[in-house]
Amino acid sequence: MSLLNVKVTAVEQITEQVKQFTFELEDGGKLPYFSGGSHVVVAMDIDGRIHRNAYSLMGPTSDNERYTIAVRKQEQSRGGSVFMHEQVKPGTRLQITPPTNLFAINKLAKKHILVAGGIGITPFMSQISDLNRLGYPYELHYAYRSADQAAFRDQLEKLCGDKVHFYVDDEGRRMNFTELLIQQPLGSHIYVCGPNTMVNSLVLMAKQMGWPDNAVHSEKFLAPATGEPFVVSLSLSETEVMVPGEMSMLEALEEAGIDAPYLCRGGACGRCELEVVDCDGELIHHDVYLSDAEKISANKIMPCVSRANCSRMVVNL
Amino acid sequence: MNMAFKQETLRDDYTFSNSPESVRRFPFPFDEDEYMYSVNIEPHDAGPPGSVFEHAIDIDEHYLTECEERRIVLEDDHGRYVALPHMMDAQWDMVELVMTNLAKDYPESFQLTQDGDNWHWVNQPLGIDQKFVFGDTSTLPMEPFEFISRQVQGDWVIMDQRDEDLFADLGIVTGQADWSMAFDAGMSFKEWHAPVPHAPEMGIFDRALKYLLHLQYGSPVRRTNWRMCVNPRLDTSSEKWHLWGPDNVSVTAENVAEKVYLRVELQALFRLPRSNAIAFSIRTYMVSLEDLAKYPRWIKRLYRVLTSLHPDLAEYKGLNSYLPYVLNWLKPQDDGEVLPKGTQPE
């Protein structure tokens, strides 16, 4: 995969937990344009280990001079967001992938309903710039915990005018999914990004209220789960790779210099799918890509988030 | 490259011909003695200088000929151009893709100056000098995709990505191999390719679709496909089947070598940035059997492929009326030599 060499030109504290980073190409050239909802994968060198996290581009999509992302510091995570918050300063050089869009708007929709929870607001920042430019009808519903966590609220009020609605948890103003879904015009599509519980309950509610599956779009970024160490044996390249407990299988392969495919690194897109030829234990699937039947048949794995309770797994790579 | 553009015809008197260099760079599609439909996708990386893969978008000696052919076809039937309304971002993406690539790779023929959204495009071979505002359709004489696609070789279908699928929602298709963009407009990837025999049940399109849904910006891919045709007629569309169908039965033992052409589609796929659509270019190269025979390796391999071709594929590719003449002509040229794998001419 071709990578872009960027340098950080600005770091801004947005809320106590959220920082915004601005990137420009190291050589001063133009970045690729992108579509609303796109993300990039940022590679970080953490103590000699390459760590990769996916972050939504915040737009506006008409800007090819710089990219901005926002990162929420997750203390309990495996270090990517902490690294971004503590180590990355203006002038830091990083590598990113070109933009990929796994959360695009459906351009045939008659109306777009965007639902964000917390840091889940980020993909909508660029979608809004597209929706405004194209003049498509939309509304944005944004829930956050407390007033001091209202990342980008001022910006959104300017961008969206009366199309944005805020819901502040500790002020008792909660989002009511039923109200949100009822009496929406035919041809509406709904997009949700936020914590798992929010995404899952909205998706379920939409189904119960007769919304077709293909009008409901969601994005969750799953963090790779940790677990027990195991050995992956690559049948095609005849190599063995040790997967430590705190590292994902994909990361371990990359560290061993194997060029394994990936896109979302969140168990959603299916790009990194590997065929499991043999496994002397049990696969632990954390992805949302494989069907339940495929998970049970235990011959495929998404190494970006899934792993195994075994001593040795053989994959076709 | 110092390019002399020829002015030939691809209909009526068929003055089209290939120079020796043009034959040599022909993208011969068979790397083995047997052919079966397959995904065969590879990165669309830059190839050796002079090859059809040297640049992302290949311009060759037939540039003017093919642009004029497109003009004639569109004048007769504007339905060869299809643009569904939600594809305007993709139209502008195409303007950028074509203009920036041609200006970068063929600076002696095409020049592009960009000052923010104010663009200035000069196409010397076609005598076009156009200033316009990128993103503002009213500053061009016609829709942006039609404007630029009249200035590039090959058919183009731009596929919208939604619902885990790709839809043929924008296209200019004037030199195709027996299909119709007007009819296939708006179809999903698998609907569009439905008539290809056996490929669907082999899972070819499931795999290709899965691959393409994840195609990345900046990492285009390509594959080749092939057919044959009688006379160098680029427009073998379904629309005009009544005009070119009779040619199929005009082949004789005497004229087969000059009349029958191997026709190769170099298909390249590009992810477009603003629209997230995928541009599918289908660039057709035609070489007569007579010219192909300048390279014994190619002619022997062609004979072996055609003798082992599945009858359904022969039918789908429309070869049945004249295949026996082709085989009779090729047969004496194959001495049975073992040919190593590869598509190279020598």
Place this chain on the structure above:
Amino acid sequence: MEKGYSIKSKPIYGTLVWQDHAMHHVVIAEGEGGKALLKLFQQKLPREPLSVLYLAADPQAEKYATTVQKIINEPVTIKDSQAELLNALKATLDSCYMGTQFYVAGTEGFIWKVAAVLRDAGVDDKNVFKELCGSLGRRLYCVHCKTTNENVHHNIHVCTGCGRHLIVREHFSRLMGAYMGFMIDAEVPGEIPAAEEIYP
């Protein structure tokens, strides 16, 4: 026909079954589709709001219409021309929201004309339940002159637009609601096999 060979662009029609999660049901039928309506109401009379639109242009259809009205005990919109029915459908759509489930029963031509009206309103035809009823006659698009021929029953059909003998290719466009037809005797003019009625 070749064994095991299927064309993926050809729609496969099912049997109408209520969608339990719908907040509103809109059922649209014509002619023999009246029977599909009756079968649907034999499953149950749904609790949710219901709109029924029926095209009855012949005595048998009128009988279905009367029966349907009796069993559902709610007003049924009955029209005797397709144009009027489609207009009535457009009017109904103004009061439809997300969560409405659409059901269509009738000939293939009718199903896709309804689907086109729904598509304009933002409803994806994938989410419309469809049952093929009555004639198997096809709509046939002439790829040469762009005429769409209605109610084609034979595998070879003389185009009403250009007079060419068209063979029906098993390739279907949902946007056009039609199969592709192309000239059968282009290679050798006049060499035309006997037409057979295979879409009665």
